[in-house]
Every structure is written in structure tokens, then in C-alpha cells.
Amino acid sequence: MASLLQPNRVVYLVRGEKNIIAPLSQLYFCRYCSELRSLECVSHEVDSHYCPSCLENMPSAEAKLKKNRCANCFDCPCCMHTLSTRATNIPAPVPDDPTKTTMKKAYYLACGFCRWTSRDVGMADKSVASGGWQEPENPHAQRIGKLIEYYQQLAHREKQERDRKKLTRRRQCMPLAFSEKYGLGTRLQRQRPGAPLSNLAGLSLKEGEDQKEISIEPAQALDEVEPLPEDFYTRPVSLPEVTTLRQRLLQPDFQPAGASQLHPRHKHLLMKRSLRCRKCEHNLSKPEFNPTSIKFKIQLVAVSYIPEVRIMSIPNLRYMKESQVLLTLTNPVENITHVSLAACEEDDPDDINRTAQVILVPNTQLVLAGKDAAAEYDELAEPQDFQDDPDVVAFRKSNKIGFFIKVIPQKEEDTDVTVAFKMRHDFRNLAAPVRPSDEGGDAAAEAIWLTHHVELRLGPLAP
Amino acid sequence: MSDAKQTIAQKSAKIAAGAVVCVESEIRGDVTIGARTVVHPKARIIAEAGPIIIGEGNLIEEQALIINSYPENILPDADGAEPKAMTIGTNNVFEVGCVSQALKIGDNNVIESKADLGRNVILTSGCIIGACCQINTCEVVPENTVVYGSNSMRRTQSEKPQPQTLQLDFLMKILPNYHHVKKTVKGSGAPLRN
Numbered sequence: 001m002a003s004l005l006q007p008n009r010v011v012y013l014v015r016g017e018k019n020i021i022a023p024l025s026q027l028y029f030c031r032y033c034s035e036l037r038s039l040e041c042v043s044h045e046v047d048s049h050y051c052p053s054c055l056e057n058m059p060s061a062e063a064k065l066k067k068n069r070c071a072n073c074f075d076c077p078c079c080m081h082t083l084s085t086r087a088t089n090i091p092a093p094v095p096d097d098p099t100k101t102t103m104k105k106a107y108y109l110a111c112g113f114c115r116w117t118s119r120d121v122g123m124a125d126k127s128v129a130s131g132g133w134q135e136p137e138n139p140h141a142q143r144i145g146k147l148i149e150y151y152q153q154l155a156h157r158e159k160q161e162r163d164r165k166k167l168t169r170r171r172q173c174m175p176l177a178f179s180e181k182y183g184l185g186t187r188l189q190r191q192r193p194g195a196p197l198s199n200l201a202g203l204s205l206k207e208g209e210d211q212k213e214i215s216i217e218p219a220q221a222l223d224e225v226e227p228l229p230e231d232f233y234t235r236p237v238s239l240p241e242v243t244t245l246r247q248r249l250l251q252p253d254f255q256p257a258g259a260s261q262l263h264p265r266h267k268h269l270l271m272k273r274s275l276r277c278r279k280c281e282h283n284l285s286k287p288e289f290n291p292t293s294i295k296f297k298i299q300l301v302a303v304s305y306i307p308e309v310r311i312m313s314i315p316n317l318r319y320m321k322e323s324q325v326l327l328t329l330t331n332p333v334e335n336i337t338h339v340s341l342a343a344c345e346e347d348d349p350d351d352i353n354r355t356a357q358v359i360l361v362p363n364t365q366l367v368l369a370g371k372d373a374a375a376e377y378d379e380l381a382e383p384q385d386f387q388d389d390p391d392v393v394a395f396r397k398s399n400k401i402g403f404f405i406k407v408i409p410q411k412e413e414d415t416d417v418t419v420a421f422k423m424r425h426d427f428r429n430l431a432a433p434v435r436p437s438d439e440g441g442d443a444a445a446e447a448i449w450l451t452h453h454v455e456l457r458l459g460p461l462a463p
Numbered sequence: 464m465s466d467a468k469q470t471i472a473q474k475s476a477k478i479a480a481g482a483v484v485c486v487e488s489e490i491r492g493d494v495t496i497g498a499r500t501v502v503h504p505k506a507r508i509i510a511e512a513g514p515i516i517i518g519e520g521n522l523i524e525e526q527a528l529i530i531n532s533y534p535e536n537i538l539p540d541a542d543g544a545e546p547k548a549m550t551i552g553t554n555n556v557f558e559v560g561c562v563s564q565a566l567k568i569g570d571n572n573v574i575e576s577k578a579d580l581g582r583n584v585i586l587t588s589g590c591i592i593g594a595c596c597q598i599n600t601c602e603v604v605p606e607n608t609v610v611y612g613s614n615s616m617r618r619t620q621s622e623k624p625q626p627q628t629l630q631l632d633f634l635m636k637i638l639p640n641y642h643h644v645k646k647t648v649k650g651s652g653a654p655l656r657n
Contacts, residue, residue: 079612114611115591115624240608240617 004311012306013453016041021455027302028284030277031429034448036302037277042284047272050291053082057291058269069266072130076111077247077262083109083118085129109133109264121260136263138253150214274298304332307339307368307425309454312402316462319412322359324404325419325458331368331399339366339425341405344453356417356458359406364392371399409461417458424451476508478647479519483635486643488523492531497521497553501634504642506557513546518553518570522627522634527557530564534582552588554626561592571623589623 007023014020014027020038028037049063050056051070058066074083085107092104106125109118118133119125126132138144241259248255256262275285286298312326331337341360367386386396394402409417426447476490481498484490488502492510496502497519505525508515512533523529531549552570557563558578565580569588574580578592581599586592590604593611598604610617638644 113593114616115609117622119622244616 004314009311009457010309011455011457012036012302013455014038014041024302024306024308028275029300029302029305030280030282030284031300031305032280032282033277034427034429034450036306036452037284039275041278042275043278044273044275047274047287048289048291049269049271051267052270053267055291057289063269066266068269070269071266073267074109074133074264075250075267076114076116077251077264078116078259079111079114080250081111081113082267083111083264086110087129088125090125107132118264121263123263133264135265136254140253146214146216150216153214305427306450306452307331307337307423309423309456311456311458314458317356317407317409317417317458317460318462319409319414322406322408325407325456326394326402326404327456328400328402329366329368331371333428334370334372335428336370337368337425339368339423340364341366342422342424344420344422354418354420354455355411355414356407356409356419358419358421359408360421364389366393366401366403368401369396369399407458413461415460417461418455419458420453420455422451423454424449426450476645478645480647482647483638484645485638486645488645490645499631499635501631501638503527503638510549513548515549515551517551518555520554520626520628520631521551521557522555522631523557524559526560528562529557530562531566532564532582556627558594571626573624591624 007025009023011021011023012027014022014036016038018040020040022038026039028039028042029035030037046060049058049060049068051058051073053073054070056070056072058070075081076083086109087105087107089103090106092102104127106127107129108123108125110116123133243256243259243262247259247262248257251262251265254261254263272287272289272291274283274287276283283298284300285296287294287296308330310328310330312328314325315323317323329339341364343358343360344354369386388396392403394404396402405419405421407417407419411417427450428447476484476494476496478484478496479498479500482496482500482502484496484500484502485504485506487504488506488508490502490508493514494508494510495514495516497517499519500517500521500523502508502523503525506523507526507528507530508517508523509528509530509532511531513531515529515531517523517529529549529551531547547566549566551568552572554571555568556573558574558576560576561574561578561580563574563578563580564582565584565586566582567585569586569590571588572586573591575592575594575596577595579597579599580586580592581597581601583601584598585603587604587606589607591609591611592598593609595613596610598610604610607623608617
């Protein structure tokens with residue numbers, strides 16, 4: 001059954017600042033700390049910006065100038081799909097002779113999903129295929145610009161005062177190390193939650209410029225509000241003409257209430273991010289710079305280091321009756337891995353979701369063969385002989401092994417029988433520098449034993 | 464169309480000259496197909512509970528199902544089950560895999576892939592029913608309506624969809640090269656190759 005392979009059936013526990021439970025495919029493994037990491041215990045950093053439809057790369061400074069929007073691509077204001085440019089032939093008068101007409105190409109934007117066209121809002125067809133489309137101007141743009149300038153200046157002044165104070169205490173050779181452009185990048189700045197307006201500080205005037213004083217007039221509160229039109233309560237609402245909330249809020253500048261004022265906006269840029277372990281500051285995931293490439297320069301995902309448990313078949317589970325569940329263990333690394341399973345102790349603080357008891361044969365050690373990519377082509381290789389206990393091991397296939405566990409459901413009306421156990425396996429850290437051994441023998445990397453808490457969701461009791 | 468005096472309904476389809484109907488399509492019951500209509504192979508037009516009259520210039524793609532069936536709670540032999548005719552206008556497009564049971568369809572409509580129309584819907588003209596959208600309410604869909612999205616949202620568009628004349632011409636030339644075509648009634652002007 002495909003539902004047994006759903007990712008949230010087998011979850012692993014990550015011990016970080018808070019305990020997080022997630023399937024192995026969503027976790028990362030820091031091989032310097034030798035611990036599992038989830039998305040919440042790593043720091044996310046922006047790598048590059050790109051447009052999802054034209055896949056154009058953009059450096060961060062340019063992205064900020066263009067407000068994180070692509071210059072060429074548009075979004076349909078109605079259904080948020082990407083707009084495509086279509087051409088029609090229209091007769092247009094030849095400039096020399098007004099009586100004759102020649103076919104000229106006119107371009108308009110159209111959405112393939114909801115069939116919205118730029119002619120619906122009254123935008124004229126353009127004669128250029130790209131670059132002719134303008135976004136409407138925000139009526140408050142001037143006021144907002146002035147406010148931003150004023151606050152930038154204020155932030156710059158505060159930053160300078162702060163740096164001056166720090167400089168008097170520290171050595172001269174670290175002048176502007178604190179004034180990072182993005183404010184919250186390094187650990188030092190992150191641990192100061194009270195730092196005011198440090199985000200804007202880097203964007204402002206350069207050091208040598210004269211700082212002219214910008215003053216702003218405060219906003220004026222109005223007493224009278226525009227009254228509603230008289231037929232507001234009596235006029236029937238024509239639903240196709242009213243915008244939905246989502247359409248309205250995607251354009252916070254205007255928030256048009258009528259569908260005839262929905263103008264297309266430039267497409268939002270997406271970003272590629274890299275992940276960094278918070279304890280050892282090593283990169284866990286670093287994608288390639290090119291937006292067309294999906295590969296990674298550094299990819300320390302948990303699936304390629306930790307053996308993965310999957311559910312293969314579940315018999316009918318009955319209350320207080322012992323049933324045998326078939327699980328598989330896959331070895332992702334190329335050397336032989338030894339795995340031993342242990343049931344959770346009675347007072348285990350991690351063990352809160354369990355609704356069924358697991359009985360595992362004590363002291364069994366399962367041996368997993370290494371992943372050998374060339375094994376299927378190598379006909380002369382002899383199959384390795386592992387002495388398998390037939391009560392525990394069901395089958396063995398290259399780097400995979402199927403084994404049984406016995407489950408006794410403890411709750412009478414259980415919609416989701418949950419089982420937990422501890423998996424202990426050896427991990428050879430190939431990243432750490434190998435110390436030259438004195439005997440001159442094989443310098444195999446030291447094996448350390450890692451223990452993971454695994455929870456399985458086996459589904460409801462049989463009726 | 465069946466005469467009032469005939470008790471046996473017409474068995475084979477009446478295909479006008481100029482229509483291209485592939486042999487692999489399944490046409491059952493009393494079906495009339497107008498000129499310049501193209502019916503792809505594996506399309507199914509089934510007239511169980513009454514005749515189906517299809518106009519001109521329509522494009523019925525593969526695995527489309529146009530069915531005039533009995534409503535679910537009425538048995539075929541019960542009294543009062545009058546055969547209602549299903550009429551389909553001109554220049555409609557029934558894309559791949561759509562199911563249409565609507566009794567009245569106007570002109571210039573596009574029913575996209577895997578759309579589902581119930582029996583009590585009446586499409587006027589210029590409507591576009593988006594992919595995988597289901598309409599099983601009892602209503603008349605106004606002109607130039609577009610139904611789209613997973614929640615079958617609606618909006619009105621400003622102009623009707625373009626008729627697929629280029630596509631129809633192309634298909635009428637190419638399809639007979641690769642498929643056998645059903646014979647048309649009334650002496651054909653279009654060349655048939657068996």
C-alpha cells in the first residue's frame with residue numbers, strides 16, 4: 001500500500017533547543033557535531049534571488065532596488081498565475097498613406113489559466129513584446145519615500161553612536177565589523193534583541209556625505225470620513241465585478257474593490273537559501289548559484305547518513321493482542337553498519353506519544369551491508385553471508401533488510417497506534433581528519449555510536 | 464431525427480457532409496453531427512435517453528464523453544420518461560477527457576480537459592469551463608463566463624474565445640491520412656479513404 005510509505009509515518013526525534021519530530025527526509029545531519037538537525041535548529045541565509053518563470057539570476061543589491069520583483073514577468077492579478085504575452089494582427093494606417101492599412105503586431109498579456117487579458121482592465125495593446133508594460137504608480141509614493149529617508153538617517157545616526165561607543169572599548173583594527181548590511185547575519189548581532197533599527201542602518205548615506213537634516217510633517221488625522229454612496233445597501237452585488245480578498249491584498253498599494261481596476265504586477269522573486277548549523281557554524285546545505293541547476297554544492301541531508309526505517313506491512317492490530325509488523329532498514333553509507341534496537345525505558349522523557357508496547361528481542365544486532373552501486377552489474381561477486389536469525393530478519397536484499405517487531409496495542413479505541421523505540425547504529429565520520437596511526441595499519445575512521453528515537457504510526461485498530 | 468410515427472429510434476448516426484468522424488469513436492443511438500465537425504478517435508457520444516444534435520464546427524477530442532442519459536432516479540422503462548433532445552451549438556470545443564451531460568450548449572464554448580457538466584446546466588455562449596471543474600447545479604451559465612480553479616471560481620471575460628478554425632482545418636486534412644473515417648450521409652463532397 002502506498003499509504004505505508006507516506007513520510008509522516010516514521011518520524012525521528014531531533015534534540016535541539018526544543019524537541020522536534022520530523023520524518024528523516026526533512027532532516028539534516030551535521031557530521032561535525034554528529035547530530036540530527038531540523039529546519040528550526042539551523043540558521044537560514046539568503047544565497048541568491050531568481051525569478052521562478054524566466055529563471056533570471058539577480059544579485060541581492062539589484063533585487064532590493066527592484067523591490068524583489070522581476071523586470072520581465074508579470075503575475076495575473078486574478079489567479080496569480082504567470083502571464084504570457086500574445087500577439088494579434090491589427091490593421092493600422094500606414095504613416096505615408098492614411099487610406100491604406102497594413103497589419104501591425106499588437107501585444108497583450110493573457111493568463112492561460114483564468115483567461116484574464118490585459119484588455120479587461122483597459123490596458124492598451126503595446127507594440128513592443130516586452131518592456132512596454134508599466135505598473136501603475138502608488139499615489140502615496142512620495143510621502144513614503146520621504147518617511148523612509150528620514151528614518152534611514154535616524155538609524156544611521158544611531159549606528160554611528162553605537163559604533164563610537166564600541167570603538168572606544170575595543171582595539172582599533174576592528175572598525176566597522178559590527179555594521180553588517182543585513183543586521184542579523186552573525187551570531188554577535190543576533191544575541192542583541194534590543195538593537196533598534198539595525199536593518200536600515202546599512203542602506204543609508206555614505207560616511208563622508210554631509211548629513212542634511214530631513215524633517216517630516218506628522219500625519220494629520222481626519223475627522224470626517226467619506227460617506228458611503230446612497231445605494232450601497234440597495235444595489236444588488238454583481239459578484240464577477242467584486243475582487244476577492246486575496247486579489248485585493250496582493251496589491252496592498254491600491255487594494256482595488258472592483259475587478260476592472262486589477263492591474264498586473266511584476267512577479268515576485270524567489271530565493272535560494274543555505275543552511276548553517278548553529279552550534280558549529282558549518283554549512284549543512286548550500287545550493288548551486290545557477291537557478292536552473294537543482295544540485296547542491298554541500299548537501300548534508302540525514303537520509304544519506306542515517307539508516308532509514310520504513311513500514312512494509314501491518315497485520316490487523318487488535319487490542320491487547322500481539323501482532324507482528326514488518327519493517328525495513330536501509331543503509332545509506334557504503335560500509336557495513338551495525339544497528340541495534342532497544343525499547344524505550346519506562347520513564348523516558350522523549351516517549352510521550354506511545355500508545356502501544358513494543359517487544360523487541362534483546363541484544364539483537366542487525367548487520368546491514370554497505371550500499372554498493374555496482375553490485376547489480378557485478379555477477380561474479382559472492383553474496384555475503386550473514387548469519388540471520390529467521391525470527392527477526394525476514395529478508396535481506398543488498399543494503400536493505402526486513403525485520404519483525406511485535407506490537408501490543410494498549411489503548412482500546414485507538415485511531416492511530418503509535419510505537420516508539422531507540423535505534424542505535426555506528427557512524428564512521430569520514431569528514432574528520434584521520435589521525436596517523438602509530439602502527440601503520442589501516443587508518444579506518446573511528447566509529448561512534450549514535451542513538452535515535454524513532455516513532456512509527458501504524459494506523460487504526462482493526463474493527 | 465426520429466419521426467413521431469417511427470417506434471424504432473434511428474440506429475446509426477447521421478453525419479453531415481464535411482464532418483470528419485473517426486471510426487474508432489463510439490457513437491451510439493440517435494446522433495446528428497453537423498458539417499465541419501471533427502470527432503477524434505476514442506471520443507464517445509452516447510444517446511441513451513434521447514437524441515443528440517451536434518451543430519457545425521465543433522471539435523470533440525479524445526476520450527470526451529457526451530452522453531444523454533437518464534437521470535439517476537428514473538428507470539428507463541418508467542412512465543413519463545420522455546426522450547429529451549440534447550442540442551449542442553456551433554464552434555464548441557470539448558477537450559480531452561471531459562464529460563458533458565448538459566442538455567443545451569450554445570456556441571463558442573470551451574469545455575476544458577476533465578471538466579464535468581451536470582444534466583441541468585445550460586451553457587449559453589462564450590463560456591469556458593476550466594480543467595477539472597465540475598458544474599452540477601441547476602442553472603443557466605451567463606455568457607462569457609470563465610470557470611476556473613480548484614474551487615471552481617467564476618469570472619466574466621470581456622470577449623468570447625476564438626473559434627478554432629485553424630485547428631479544425633488542419634485536423635480535417637490530417638486525420639483522414641491516419642484514421643478511417645465514418646461514412647457521411649447524402650453523398651460526400653469530402654474524399655473518403657477506407
